[in-house]
Amino acid sequence: ISNRNRKENIACCKKLLGIYGKTCERPEQSLEELMLELTGKDISQCPRCRIGIMTCHHLLPSFSYWIDRNTCEPQIIDTS
Numbered sequence: 464i465s466n467r468n469r470k471e472n473i474a475c476c477k478k479l480l481g482i483y484g485k486t487c488e489r490p491e492q493s494l495e496e497l498m499l500e501l502t503g504k505d506i507s508q509c510p511r512c513r514i515g516i517m518t519c520h521h522l523l524p525s526f527s528y529w530i531d532r533n534t535c536e537p538q539i540i541d542t543s
Contacts, residue, residue: 494506495507
C-alpha cells in the first residue's frame with residue numbers, strides 16, 4: 464500500500480474483508496508494564512543486586528556539537 468492513498472486503500476481493504484471500526488485498540492500500559500509482559504523481565508529492578516528498584520535521579524540533556532576542522536587540527540610548531 465503506497466503512502467499517497469494509504470487511508471483510502473486501508474478503508475477499501477477493511478470494507479472488502481468485512482472489518483468495521485477500530486481494529487487495533489490497546490490498553491494504555493507504561494513502558495515497564497509492557498516490557499514485563501513481553502519479556503518477563505522487570506526493567507525497574509536493579510540489574511546488579513536484583514533487589515532494589517531503579518529510579519531516575521538525573522536526566523542528561525541531549526546535545527549535538529559541531530567540530531570546526533580549522534581549530535581542531537594539531538598545530539605544527541617548528542622548533543629548529
